[in-house]
Amino acid sequence: MKKLFGFSINLAAFVAITSMLVGCEPSDFREGVVMAGGKYVPAHTLNKGKQIYQEYCMACHGVNGDGNGVAAKGLEVPPRNFTLGIIKFGDVISGELPHDEAIYKTLEHGLNGTAMLPWDLKKDQMEAVWQYIKTFAPDTWIGKDKQLGKQFDSSTFKDPYTxxxxxxxxxxxxxxxxxxxxxxxxxxxxxxxxxxxxxxxxxxxxxxxxxxxxxxxxxxxxxxxxxxxxxxxxxxxxxxxxxxxxxxxxxxxxxxxxxxxxxxxxxxxxxxxxxxxxxxxxxxxxxxxxxxxxxxxxxxxxxxx
Ligand code: HEC
Ligand code: HEC
Missing domain, CATH: 1.10.760 (Cytochrome Bc1 Complex; Chain D, domain 2)
Incomplete structure (x- = not known):
C-alpha cells in the first residue's frame, strides 16, 4: 500500500514534468495579465493567441514581434514592429491607446495596398491574437494604471451633408x-x-x-x-x-x-x-x-x- 502510494506520486511528478517539456514551451504564459483599460486577460487566452500568431502572423511580424519575419523582406510597406507599441489606424486621437474593436476591424478588412490582408478569424481568435501581440510591448500595454484613449464611435457620427x-x-x-x-x-x-x-x-x-x-x-x-x-x-x-x-x-x-x-x-x-x-x-x-x-x-x- 505504502509502495503503491509512493509510485503514484512519482507517476504524477513524471506526468507533470513530461507535459512541461512536451506540451508547453518554457515561455508559455502561466498567469493572466491586466491590460491597459483594466481588461484582465487569462493565461489560456494568451497561449491560444501565441499559437495563432505563430501560425498566421509570425512570418511577417517576426518571432519577437519586431516586424522582421522571414516574409517581411522586400515588402514596400514593412510589417508593424509591435515592440514599439505604436498603432497607426486606431479609433482614438493618434498617439493614444486604441480600443480592441479598431484592431479587429483591421484584422477583418486588412490594410489596403499593403501585405496586411484580411484575416478570416473568429471573434475569439482575433481577441486572443491581439491580446498576445500586446505582450510584445509590455511598457505600453500591461498594467492597470494604463488608460485607453477616448473612442470615436461611428454609431454616433452625424453627417451634416449626406x-x-x-x-x-x-x-x-x-x-x-x-x-x-x-x-x-x-x-x-x-x-x-x-x-x-x-x-x-x-x-x-x-x-x-x-x-x-x-x-x-x-x-x-x-x-x-x-x-x-x-x-x-x-x-x-x-x-x-x-x-x-x-x-x-x-x-x-x-x-x-x-x-x-x-x-x-x-x-x-x-x-x-x-x-x-x-x-x-x-x-x-x-x-x-x-x-x-x-x-x-x-x-x-x-x-x-
Ligand atoms: C504577409 C505579411 C503579413 C502577415 C502574414 C500579417 N501581417 Fe499584419 N501587417 C503587415 C503589414 C505590411 C503591416 C503594416 C501596414 C501599414 O503600415 O500600413 C501590418 C500591420 C499590422 C497591424 C498594425 C495595424 C495598425 O493600425 O498599426 C496589426 C495589429 C497586424 N498587422 C496584425 C496582424 C495579425 C494579427 C496577423 C496574423 C493573423 C498579421 N498581422 C499577419 C503584414 C502582415
Ligand atoms: C504633416 C504632414 C501631413 C499633413 C499636413 C496631412 N497629412 Fe494626411 N497623411 C500624412 C501621412 C504621412 C500619411 C500616411 C501615413 C501612413 O499610411 O503611414 C497620411 C495619410 C492620410 C490619409 C490616408 C489614411 C489611410 O487610411 O491610408 C488620408 C485620408 C489623409 N492623410 C488625409 C489628409 C487630409 C484631408 C489632410 C488635410 C486636412 C492631411 N491628410 C494632411 C501626412 C500628412
Whole structure:
C-alpha cells in the first residue's frame, strides 16, 4: 500500500514534468495579465493567441514581434514592429491607446495596398491574437494604471451633408484642404494656380502669385516606425483604413490621424465638425479618379496649364 502510494506520486511528478517539456514551451504564459483599460486577460487566452500568431502572423511580424519575419523582406510597406507599441489606424486621437474593436476591424478588412490582408478569424481568435501581440510591448500595454484613449464611435457620427448635399460638401472641402488646412504641405495640391489664388483671396484676403515647386508632389515624411512614410495621392493610392470609398471611414481617419506618423488628428485643429466631413467628401471625390487613368491624366494636365 505504502509502495503503491509512493509510485503514484512519482507517476504524477513524471506526468507533470513530461507535459512541461512536451506540451508547453518554457515561455508559455502561466498567469493572466491586466491590460491597459483594466481588461484582465487569462493565461489560456494568451497561449491560444501565441499559437495563432505563430501560425498566421509570425512570418511577417517576426518571432519577437519586431516586424522582421522571414516574409517581411522586400515588402514596400514593412510589417508593424509591435515592440514599439505604436498603432497607426486606431479609433482614438493618434498617439493614444486604441480600443480592441479598431484592431479587429483591421484584422477583418486588412490594410489596403499593403501585405496586411484580411484575416478570416473568429471573434475569439482575433481577441486572443491581439491580446498576445500586446505582450510584445509590455511598457505600453500591461498594467492597470494604463488608460485607453477616448473612442470615436461611428454609431454616433452625424453627417451634416449626406448624399443630398454632396456637391456642396466637396466644394467646401476643396477650400479647407488647400487653404485652411494646407494638406498639400505633405500630400499634394489638386487645384490650378488660378483656382488656388482665387480661393486664397476669398478665405484670407491674400492672393497667391506662384505655386511652390513641390505643390503637385507627395512629400515623404519621417515617422516613429523606423522608416519614411509616403502620404497617399488620393487620385491614385489605395487608402489603407478605408473600406471601398466609405466616407465615414475617411471622416474617422481625419478625426484620429495616423499613429506614429505626421498625419495629424484633425479633430484637434479644426473646430468645426462640418469642415472635417467636407474634407472627407472631397477626399472621396478625388478617389474616383482611381477608376480611370485617362480622366486622371486629363485632370492633372488641365491643372498645370
Ligand atoms: C504577409 C505579411 C503579413 C502577415 C502574414 C500579417 N501581417 Fe499584419 N501587417 C503587415 C503589414 C505590411 C503591416 C503594416 C501596414 C501599414 O503600415 O500600413 C501590418 C500591420 C499590422 C497591424 C498594425 C495595424 C495598425 O493600425 O498599426 C496589426 C495589429 C497586424 N498587422 C496584425 C496582424 C495579425 C494579427 C496577423 C496574423 C493573423 C498579421 N498581422 C499577419 C503584414 C502582415
Ligand atoms: C504633416 C504632414 C501631413 C499633413 C499636413 C496631412 N497629412 Fe494626411 N497623411 C500624412 C501621412 C504621412 C500619411 C500616411 C501615413 C501612413 O499610411 O503611414 C497620411 C495619410 C492620410 C490619409 C490616408 C489614411 C489611410 O487610411 O491610408 C488620408 C485620408 C489623409 N492623410 C488625409 C489628409 C487630409 C484631408 C489632410 C488635410 C486636412 C492631411 N491628410 C494632411 C501626412 C500628412
Amino acid at each position: 448624399v443630398a448635399r454632396r456637391k456642396q460638401a466637396i466644394e467646401t472641402g476643396r477650400k479647407v484642404y488647400h487653404v485652411e488646412a494646407a494638406c498639400q504641405a505633405c500630400h499634394m495640391g489638386y487645384v490650378s494656380l488660378g483656382e488656388f489664388d482665387q480661393m486664397s483671396r476669398e478665405l484670407t484676403g491674400d492672393g497667391v502669385e506662384e505655386l511652390d515647386e513641390t505643390f503637385f508632389q507627395l512629400k515623404t515624411q519621417v515617422s516613429e516606425h523606423g522608416y519614411g512614410v509616403r502620404p497617399p495621392d488620393f487620385t491614385y493610392h489605395k487608402l489603407r483604413s478605408v473600406r471601398g470609398n466609405n466616407v465615414e471611414d475617411i471622416y474617422l481617419r481625419l478625426l484620429a490621424g495616423v499613429g506614429g506618423t505626421t498625419m495629424p488628428a484633425w479633430s484637434e485643429t479644426i473646430e468645426e465638425d462640418y469642415k472635417i466631413w467636407a474634407l472627407a467628401y472631397y477626399v472621396q471625390s478625388l478617389m474616383e479618379y482611381r477608376k480611370s487613368p485617362k480622366k486622371r491624366a486629363e485632370f492633372f494636365s488641365n491643372l498645370k496649364k
